[in-house]
Amino acid sequence: MTVELIRGQNHPLPETRLEIRVSAGQPIAAGVTLNDEHGRMRDATWIAHPASPRLPGVEVSKQAAADHRLAVDLDALPAAVHRVNVLLALPTGVGGPASFGAVAPPTAAVTGLDGAAIVSYHIIDLDAESAVVALELYRRNDAWKVRAVGQGFAGGLTAMLHDQGLPEAEELAATINAAVASGIARAVAPAPPPPPAQPGQPGQPVAGDAxxxxxxxxxxxxxxxxxxxxxxxxxxxxxAVDFADSRMDRELDGVLSDPRNRVGPVADAARAKAQAKRAQLVDQARAALDRDVTQLVAESEVVEPALPPAYARWDNPCWHAYKVPDEVPMALRLGDLSLPEHVGLRIPMLMRMPLQRGLWIDSGRGGGGMEAALHDSEDLRRRAAETATAIAARLLAVHPADGLSVRVIDPTGTVGGLAPLVEAGVLAEPPAVGEAGVAATLAGLTQRVDLVQMAIRSGAGDALPPDIDLAEQLLIVRDFPHGFDDRGVTHLRYLADEGASVGVHLMIIGDREDARAYGPLLDPLWRALLRITPVPDDHLADPWVGHAWTYDPGLPPPSSGILPQILRQVAAARQRTEH
Structure with a gap:
């Protein structure tokens, strides 16, 4: 249950990887400041803001918006950080409101990675303030808590940054305000209004209507x-169906509680009447659902063709106009989600970038549903490798040419469904084979994580060895745990726990049954990864009501050559960058 905080109230945080969701009725800028035990900022590098949106353990929005999702990983923060402040500010010089008193009070909520809200805070009683510290995450006795602050500053960002001990507050505030104003100037024109609806009919959906x-x-x-x-x-x-069922049961119990009425015309009439009422209620509920689904289908038919490559299905024509991007998008499509009441309506499964969790592509039959039971083990392994290839290709396609390095551990050396990655030449190095190759690759990535973490904590990023690859890293492990000894498993668990915060991401292809010899040792690893399947399976839950959604990996059509084409473009762009 979500805890509603009031100003000054605090609450313990049950996890360290969090999302801060901000909702306002007006576009606002959002940022995060890091503070020491005295509540002071060390320098201007201890603030994530639209002009510099990423810090170790923190990522904020690049532009002003009415809704924000800020990512915070408390375990990835520098050791000297004891407090994390979430700040909100109204854009200046763009013709908008000058104070929070002129707009609806904003709301800030802290959620887990699954979207489940932990606390929320409605920031009221603001008047002339144009900047406000909304929330404070603070360390107390090796545990983290969140406090509702709501401290506003009529002097805006400059006054807020001065209050946190930053000498160059005025200069930094000007930089942030300029970045926000520039983002607003670059913003696309508002989505065109839909054509007027016919009387009694719902409005026509429009892509980008959010x-x-x-x-x-x-x-x-x-x-x-x-x-x-x-x-x-x-x-x-x-x-509604549950209510109809329970109502029918109650009515039947009431009539048939007398043994004399359990058989005969009275019982038959009671059953018929109760069943008719149930059918009427269910039909009404189904009609309402069908109406809503019809609207969503119409919206999907408009939205799907308008999606950019990062969000689009492989059969979307936008892939034929693909160009290697200059920056990473805010999300990536991992597949499609649907519910059994309306299997024809598929919602894109979008995951925020950069990835905060590794991926486990389940190649086994034991944890799958009916669809997995229709395939033999070899077919599932092949499909799992193809799913990994498709997701890796997407990740490569949405990063700049030198933005992602992909490595493969393939102990058996068979490559199989990963062949398109090898043939296109997009891997950072040939696949690691055998025990020696597995050990060397894991040791190299573990060392990278250690060095980058030490550099971040000491503020010595420029001191990293020149041979350290600073691009985001993706490690694909095929047929796990084959080829792994206890040391290799320990390294992999370490990468799963610590890697994402410094840009090392995992994609493991494996069957949990094959790893049963390790017992509970691997349970933390499986829990740290997002499980997806190479065939449709209903194992993912939404963060609102907890439905079991059927996930479909959404692979390229069998006859399509779009995936090799995209990989060739990525490889060519990398060659140009290297030269």
Whole structure:
């Protein structure tokens, strides 16, 4: 249950990887400052803001928006950080409101990575303030808590940064305000209004009809809105069916409680009447669900063709106009989600970038559903490798040419479904084979994590060895745990726990049954990874009502050559960058 905080109230945080969700009725800028035990900022590098949105353990939005999702990994923060402040500010010089008293009070919520809200805080009683410290995450006796602050500053960002002990507060505030104003100036024009609806008919859906300062952000928020709408509409239908069933049972119990009425015309009439009422209630609920689904289908038919490559299906024509991007998008499509009441409506499964969790592609039959039971083990392993290839290709395609290095551990050396990655030449090095290759690759990535973490904690990023690859890293492990000894498993667990915070991400292809010899040793590893399947399976839950959604990996069509084409473009762009 979400805890509603009031100003000054605190609450323990049950986990360290969090998302701060900010909702306001007006575009605002959001940032995060890091503070020592005295509440002071060390220097201007201890603040994440639109002009510099990433710090170790922190990522904020690059633009002003009415809704924000800020990522915080408390375990990845420098050791000297004891407090994390979430700040909000109104854009200046863009013709908007000058104080929070002129807009609806914003709300800040802290959620887990699964979207489940831990606390929320409605920031009220603001007047002339144009900047506010909304929340404070602070360390107390080796545990983290969150406090509702709500301290506003009429002097804006400059006054706020001065209050946190930053000498160059005025200069930094000017930089932030300029970045926000520039982002607003670059923003795309608002989505065109839909044509007027016919009397009694719902309005025509429009792609990008959501909040956000870029079309990509609007589409992302629109997809999430569709996801939530479908979840809640289905929850209402299922609740209505449950109510109809329980009402029928109560009515039958009341009539048939007398043994004399359990058989004969009276019993038959009671059953018929109760069943008719149930059917009427269910039909009404189904009609409401069908109406909502029809609207969502119409919206999906408009939104899907408008999605950029990072969000699009492989059969979307946008891939034929693909160009290697200059920056990483805010999210990536991992597949499609659907519910059994309306299997034809598929919602894109979008995961925020950079990835905060590794991926486990389950190649086994034991944990799968009916679809997995229709395939033999070899077929599932092949499909799992193809799924890994498709996701890796997407990741490569949405990063700049030198933004992602992909490595493969393939103990048996058979490559199999990973062949397109090898043949295109997009791997950072040939696949690691045999025990020696596995050990060398794991040792190299573990060393990279250690060195980058030490550099971050000591503030000596420039002191990293020149041979350290500073690009994001993706390690694909095929047929885990084959080829792994206890030391290798320990390294892999370490990378799963610590790697994401410094840009090392895992994608493990494996069958949990094959790893049963390790017993509970690997349980933390499986829990740290997001499980996806190479065939449709209903194992993912939404963060609102907890439906079991069927995940489909959404692979390229069998006859399509788009995946090799994209990989060739990525490889060519990398060669140009190297030269």
């Amino acid at each position: 909040t956000g300062w870029s079309m990509d952000e609007r589409l992302y928020n629109q997809v999430w809105g569709m996801f939530e709408d479908l979840a809640r509409a289905t929850a209402a239908y299922r609740s």
